[in-house]
Each structure stands twice: as structure tokens, then as C-alpha cells.
Amino acid sequence: MEQKIITISDARLREAAAQGMDEFLQVFIDRYREVIGGELNAGNMGMLNGEQISLLAYALFREEVMDGGFIQLIHNGYGPFIFDNPFAKAMRLMGAHDFSKLVYKGKRLYDKYKEELTKDCSDEEFMALFEAYPQFDDLDDEFVEMEEEVTAALACYVDEHLELFAEVVKE
Template sequence: METSKIEIKDEVLRQGAEEGMDEFIKVFTDKYLEVTGGVINAETMPLLNGYQHSLLGYHFFREEINEGGFIQLIQNGYGPYLFDNPFAKSMRLFGAKEFSKLIYTAKKIYDENRADLEKDCDDEEFMAMYEQYEVFDELEEQFMDMEELVTAQIAEYVDNNIEQFAEIVE
């Protein structure tokens, strides 16, 4: 299976850009979710290139952190996708240097506690993890403080390197 040709209509992209940087990025990530069926696994990984995976990784990161923090992100299975791939390095290359440092810090905690963080657990055990891993709280707060800037930096990178993320068609 080879990388899919990701095509985005110019009109859709312009509309997203007019609505703001979040919507601009969403135009791309929605297309990636459509192509992968919303599932990232051994079958769907080859459908996207590294740039596209990095942008999709940011989508998942934001969604999970804003909803339930690192514990939810990891329990929902995104730990390997974000921490075992060069996601942090990509974010640095995309211009989000402080965010990249935050990811590396989270990765260190993840790597040291991976088996425990990824274990199957019931609701009670899941909620207990938030107390057990309060070390993530500060990182989540830092992300909340930098989210708007990070999103702007990533949107700018995508805009300046659009050919890496999709082919824009009429």
C-alpha cells in the first residue's frame, strides 16, 4: 500500500482559512481521517506521509489533552502514535519549539511508566491514574497556555509548505 494522494479543493481550503487557523488545519486533518477511516494502524499508516502524520498527531493530541489530558490520550491508544514516532521532532521542525520540549518531557514520563499507563483498567482505576500521575497536570496547563501560539505556528508551517500536506485542486 502506498501513500494516498491527498487532494483538497482550493475552495474548501480558502473557506477553512477564512474561519481561522483551527479550521485551516481541520481541513487537512478531516481529509486524513477520511482517508484512514479515522483509524491509525499498520494498514492505514502507509496512507499518509510523515508531514501528514505529524499534523494528524497534533489533531489527536489537542483533542485528547483538551478533553481528558495525557491519561486519556494514552488510555485511548495514542501513546505509541505520538511518543514512538518523531512527533516531537516534527513539531520542532514545524516551528513549535516549546511545544516540542513539552512532548519530550511527556515522552520521558510515558516511557518510564508505559506498562502502567497503557494497562487495561476500569473507570475507577482510570480516574485513580489522574492522582497517580499528577506530574502530567503541569504539562497540560503549559499546553493550554501555549495552544493558540502552537496552532498558529503549525498553521503557518502548513501554509508555507502546503505541498507536503496535500495537493490543492480546483
């Protein structure tokens, strides 16, 4: 599939920026999801460039980890997308250095426990994973503590490199 030119309204972007960094990034994330039909997959990944995919990956990472930690992220099948791709490197290049290190720590645990964490299981068995793998707790806590800083770093990077993330149009 051919890469799309993603356009975002200048007015919408300014409005979101005035509301804060989360809202600013969300404009891009929502637009990417709209363009790809809701969910990134092998069939539509070519519609986005590497920076856009990295920002979308961060949104997915943040949603999953803030909701259920690294265990949920991995169990829900996002381990390969986050840990087997250059996501951590992209985050470092975008200025989120500590977050990049955290993702590398997560990758080591993912590589060690992915078989157990990705098995089909009942809700009860899923909840038991949190007790069985407490080594993920520190990573979860570390991300919660740094999330605002990471989001701010990414928002700053996007703002300074708008042309990599979308074509801003006046309407």
C-alpha cells in the same frame, strides 16, 4: 499500501482559512481521516506522507490532551504513536519548538509510568490515575496554555508548505 495524492478544494481551503487557523488545519485533518477510512493504523499509514501523519498526530494529541490530559492520551493507547516516533522532532521542524520540548518532557514520564497507565481498568480506577500521577498536571496545563500558539505555528507551516500536505485543486 501506496501513498495517495490527497486533494483539497481551493475554495474549501480559502473558506476555512477565513474562519481561522483551527478550521484551516481541520480541512486537512478531515481529508486525511476520510482517505484512511477514519483511523490511522499500520495498514493504512503508507497512504500518507510524514508531514500528513505528523499533522494527524497533532490533531489526535490535541483532542486527547484537551479532553483528558496526557494520562488519557497514554491510557487510550496513543503513547507509542506519540512518544516512540519522531513526533516531537517533526513538531520542532514545523516551528512548534516549545511544544516539541513539552512532548519530550511527556516522553520521559511516559517511559517511567507507561506500564501503570496502560493497564486495563474500570472508570473509577482510570479517574484515580489523575490523583496517582499528578506530575502530568503541569504538562496538561502547559499544553492548554500553548495550544493556540502551537496550532498557529502549524497552520503557518502548512500554509507555507501546502505541497507537502495536499494538492490544492480548483473546482
